[in-house]
Amino acid sequence: MALIEAAGIHVRFGDRVVLESIDLAVPEGEFHGLMGPNGAGKTTFFNVLTGRVKPSRGSIRLDGRDVTGLSSHRIAAHGVARSFQIMTLFDEFSARENVTVGLPAFRARGFDMRHAAANDSGFARSAMEILATVGLADKADIRARDLSYGDRRALEIAVALAQGPRVLCLDEPTSGLGSDGVQRLAALVGRLKGKLTIVAIEHDMEFLFALADRISVIHWGQVVARGTPHELQQNEWVKRSNLGRFA
Amino acid sequence: MTTSPQPSSDATRLVTPAMLVLWLVLATVPLWIARVGLYPYLGIEILIWSLYALAFNLVLGTAGLPSFGHGAYFGIGAYAFGLCQFNVVANLWVCLVAAFAVAGLAGALVALFISHRRGIYYAFMTIAFGQIFWTLAIKSHGITGGEDGLLKIARLPADFGVARFDLSDNVAFYYFVLVLFALAVVAMWRLTHSPYGRIVAAIKQSETRAAHLGYNVWLYKASIFTLSAAISGLAGGLFAMAQLAAFPDVMSLHQSGYVVMMTLVGGGLVSFWGPVVGVFVFLIARDVIGALTNAWMLYFGLLFIAIVLFRPEGIAGAVSAAFQKHSLIRRQGNSAMRLLFGGERWR
Numbered sequence: 001m002a003l004i005e006a007a008g009i010h011v012r013f014g015d016r017v018v019l020e021s022i023d024l025a026v027p028e029g030e031f032h033g034l035m036g037p038n039g040a041g042k043t044t045f046f047n048v049l050t051g052r053v054k055p056s057r058g059s060i061r062l063d064g065r066d067v068t069g070l071s072s073h074r075i076a077a078h079g080v081a082r083s084f085q086i087m088t089l090f091d092e093f094s095a096r097e098n099v100t101v102g103l104p105a106f107r108a109r110g111f112d113m114r115h116a117a118a119n120d121s122g123f124a125r126s127a128m129e130i131l132a133t134v135g136l137a138d139k140a141d142i143r144a145r146d147l148s149y150g151d152r153r154a155l156e157i158a159v160a161l162a163q164g165p166r167v168l169c170l171d172e173p174t175s176g177l178g179s180d181g182v183q184r185l186a187a188l189v190g191r192l193k194g195k196l197t198i199v200a201i202e203h204d205m206e207f208l209f210a211l212a213d214r215i216s217v218i219h220w221g222q223v224v225a226r227g228t229p230h231e232l233q234q235n236e237w238v239k240r241s242n243l244g245r246f247a
Numbered sequence: 248m249t250t251s252p253q254p255s256s257d258a259t260r261l262v263t264p265a266m267l268v269l270w271l272v273l274a275t276v277p278l279w280i281a282r283v284g285l286y287p288y289l290g291i292e293i294l295i296w297s298l299y300a301l302a303f304n305l306v307l308g309t310a311g312l313p314s315f316g317h318g319a320y321f322g323i324g325a326y327a328f329g330l331c332q333f334n335v336v337a338n339l340w341v342c343l344v345a346a347f348a349v350a351g352l353a354g355a356l357v358a359l360f361i362s363h364r365r366g367i368y369y370a371f372m373t374i375a376f377g378q379i380f381w382t383l384a385i386k387s388h389g390i391t392g393g394e395d396g397l398l399k400i401a402r403l404p405a406d407f408g409v410a411r412f413d414l415s416d417n418v419a420f421y422y423f424v425l426v427l428f429a430l431a432v433v434a435m436w437r438l439t440h441s442p443y444g445r446i447v448a449a450i451k452q453s454e455t456r457a458a459h460l461g462y463n464v465w466l467y468k469a470s471i472f473t474l475s476a477a478i479s480g481l482a483g484g485l486f487a488m489a490q491l492a493a494f495p496d497v498m499s500l501h502q503s504g505y506v507v508m509m510t511l512v513g514g515g516l517v518s519f520w521g522p523v524v525g526v527f528v529f530l531i532a533r534d535v536i537g538a539l540t541n542a543w544m545l546y547f548g549l550l551f552i553a554i555v556l557f558r559p560e561g562i563a564g565a566v567s568a569a570f571q572k573h574s575l576i577r578r579q580g581n582s583a584m585r586l587l588f589g590g591e592r593w594r
Contacts, residue, residue, distance in 0.1 A: 050459060076461035090452040101449045102460050106442055110462065111470075113443045116259040163460060 001064055003028040003197050004167060009048055009058035011041075011221075018044045020221035021058070028166075031189075031198045033212035035205070041221045042201045043085065046171055049199070050082045051075035062167070077107075081165035083156040085172040085201070091145040095136050095155055098144050099127040102162030127162070134158040134188055150181040157188065168192070170200040174207055182207060258440040261433060265520065270429050277418045285534060287417040288489070293530050294424045295485045296509065298431055300522030302478035303506045304515040308522075309439055310471045311451030313370040316377020317506055320476035322384060322498030324350040324483025326391055329400040329493045339403035339414075343484050350480020351473055353380065358469035358476075365454065377503055384495040396494040400487050414488070424485055431478060438474075439519060447471050505529070508547075512554050514561025521563040528562065 002025035011019040019041045026032045034042050047053040049060060051072035059068045062078055070078075081102075090098050100106055100123045109115075117123070131137050134154040139147060144155060153173065160168055173189070174182045186207055192198065193211060202208045208215060209229040217225040217238060225235045232238050257263045276290045299321055306314045327349035331342040361372040384391050391397055405412040405423055414420040438444050450457045450464055458464050487493045496502060513525025529547065536543035558565045 052455075052459075071463075072458040073461050073463050076459050082459055084456070088453050088456045090449045090456065092452055093449065097445070101446065101457070104461070107461050109442045110446055110467075111443055113438045113441045115442070116437070116440045117442045117445045118440065119259045159456070159460070 002026055003063055004049070004199070005059075005061040006045075006049065007059050007061075009045065009055045009060070011044055011048060011053060011055050018221055019048070019055070022218070022221070022223060024216060024223070026167075026197055026199060028197055029194055030213045031193050031200070031211055033208040033215040034199065034201045034218060035203070035208060035215060036218035036224075040218045042218050043171060045218065046082065046169055046199075046201060049075075050080055050169060076163065079163070079166035080169065081160035081163040081167070082169040083160045083171060083173060085175055087152050087156055089144040089152060089155060089159065092143060094141050094143055095131060095147065095151075095158070096124065096127045096140040098155055099130050099158050099162045100124070102159045103127065104164055130158050130162050133161065133191075135184070150177060150184070153177055153181065153185065154188070157185075161192075165196060167197045167199065170198065170202075172201050172203060174202060174204045186211065261437065263436070266429070266432060266436070269520075269523075270425070273425055273428075274422075277421055285531075287421055289530065289534060291417060291421050291424055291489050293526055294421070294428045295482050295489060296506075296526045296530060297523045298424075298428050298485070299479050299482035300506055300509050300513070300515070300526050301432065301435055301519075302475050302482060304510050304519075304522045305435065305438070305475040305478075306472055307507070307510055308515040308517075309444060309451070310447045310468065312365070312468065312472065313367075314373040314472070314475075315370050315507060316373040316375070316380075316500070316503050317475075317479055318498045318500075318503035319377040319380035320350040320354055320479040321483040321486065321506075322493070322495065323353050323380060324480025325487035325490075325493035325497065326384065326397055326483075327480065328484035328487040329397040330390070332400060332403065337401070337403055339405055342403065343481060346484025346487075347477045347481040350483060351477030353480075354476020355469070355473040358472040362465045362469040362472065374500065374503075377498065378500065381495060381498040381500070384498055391493070391495065394495060396492045397487075398492045400491050400493060402488045402491065420488065424489075427481075427485065431481070435478070436519065443467075508551050512551055512561055514563030514565070516564070517560040518563035518567060521561050524562050 004024065004026040006022060006024040009019050009022040010017070022041075022045055024032070034045070036042055044053060048055050051067075051070050051074065054069045059066060061067065062075075062080065065078070067075055067078060090101065093101070100117075103123060103126055105126070106123055128137060128140060131140050134157055136151060136154055136158060139151060144152065147155060153176070157170070157173065170189075173185055177185060182204060189198070189200075189211055200208070200212070212229060214226065214228055215232055216223045217232070225232060225237045227235065257265070273294070277287055280287055280290055303314070303317050306312045306317070324346035328342045328346040331345035335341065335345070357373070357376045360376070361369055364372055385393055387393070402414040402420060405414055412419060412423070414423050446457070446462060447467055450462065450467055454464050483497070486497070509525035509529045510522045511525070512528060513523065514521030515525065532547050532550075533543060536546055540546075554561060560568070
């Protein structure tokens with residue numbers, strides 16, 4: 001049984017159909033890429049997967065449990081983490097505190113009003129470990145807003161990783177990065193690959209074709225092609241578009 | 248590159264040096280306030296409004312939620328104190344708990360309706376509910392005394408079992424309020440720096456991210472609003488004791504605006520102590536400028552506009568920026584020149 005099972009996801013906003021019918025099954029440990037032109041519905045599908053948008057029809061199962069229509073915080077508590085294409089950080093907090101807020105142990109003490117958060121060395125230690133994995137250990141005390149763009153992208157992922165998720169959803173993680181940044185990120189994601197299930201929306205085909213186990217191409221709110229990077233290179237639809245040119 | 252100020256050790260302290268200094272200064276107020284041409288009652292007012300403004304700032308500053316009808320909870324606390332005294336039991340502690348609890352209950356009720364909102368919609372909803380409570384207070388003659396107010400509220404004695412203190416004298420009452428203020432400051436300081444407080448501060452910066460990290464954003468927003476309303480109510484209860492009455496005008500929109508002005512002028516958005524600074528400036532300006540001209544609010548309004556335009560982080564923000572600049576120059580020593588010529592970005 002797949003870890004994520006989305007069946008017949010249909011989303012409409014008013015009379016506009018955004019997702020026609022999306023089926024997706026991602027086994028545990030797979031890196032699944034999502035690609036497609038702008039406005040194809042990739043991010044909307046992510047929003048359904050992470051509870052931001054309730055689908056008009058269809059269902060999402062996570063490890064066999066129906067999570068359709070649950071709110072974001074419940075789905076997050078089930079082990080689904082996401083990063084954002086438009087960076088969504090706690091800008092006034094230091095990098096360390098951004099990550100700390102993501103820790104499930106911190107969340108478990110969410111209604112603790114009596115103890116000083118800064119007193120807990122356990123939180124600080126866990127946060128530093130996670131910052132180290134994304135290469136931000138020496139920038140832990142810098143405010144998120146003062147970090148460089150590339151470091152903010154890395155922090156986006158660090159905050160998601162802090163949740164200790166089973167599923168990591170990355171929404172265009174390379175967006176706006178230069179080639180150095182993309183390489184750094186590819187190395188990071190490569191290290192994560194296999195350890196957790198990753199679903200990534202990405203426009204950088206080189207990045208995606210190098211890392212993904214399988215890729216789904218979404219267009220007009222439907223999956224128009226799916227397969228391994230190798231299979232997709234043979235796909236007629238992909239060949240006709242310019243999506244396969246890097247592969 | 249700028250670094251955020253290290254989580255200062257103050258954040259982990261129960262009582263900070265700043266608190267001790269403030270309490271010590273406040274404790275001497277009755278000794279000299281008459282000599283500088285002011286009067287002890289002003290000290291009481293400053294303490295009560297400081298408590299109220301700090302409670303209000305949990306919502307405005309910590310949670311970033313614009314509440315413009317907070318006077319309602321202050322007023323409800325005042326009425327609850329009086330009504331409890333008349334109808335339930337004339338015991339100071341019970342009546343203060345009633346002020347806290349009833350205002351908290353009203354806050355929780357409002358929070359149910361507004362906590363899914365933010366920004367301007369949140370602000371409008373708080374105004375609307377504030378107006379409802381204000382109207383109820385004016386119209387319910389039988390309970391609140393309407394516009395005449397709920398009169399003859401007594402300053403009940405503080406009974407500790409072994410000892411009993413009469414609070415009818417302004418100086419005695421001042422010290423009683425000071426003790427409650429000090430306890431509330433410790434509680435709110437701790438709350439602000441607890442995991443709960445940091446999560447509320449995180450939600451202020453990004454509700455979306457917090458929700459996707461597994462936080463029930465609605466519940467945090469509702470709970471901080473309820474807490475703030477309850478502490479505002481406690482302040483209101485003390486205000487009823489101070490005035491020996493409870494009036495609906497503290498619940499009106501323009502009086503709700505006062506606490507917003509105090510908090511913003513003082514610098515509540517950037518500093519825990521901002522609201523207290525604002526209350527001092529506001530009430531002393533009212534008495535000092537007010538003694539010279541009836542139009543004192545005009546001048547305070549101009550100050551407010553100037554601060555919003557030029558120093559949106561308020562007085563506390565301006566002071567801490569000045570301190571930071573000073574310590575930065577000292578610390579960097581010879582790199583001060585580079586700093587002066589803007590070679591490096593700095594705050």
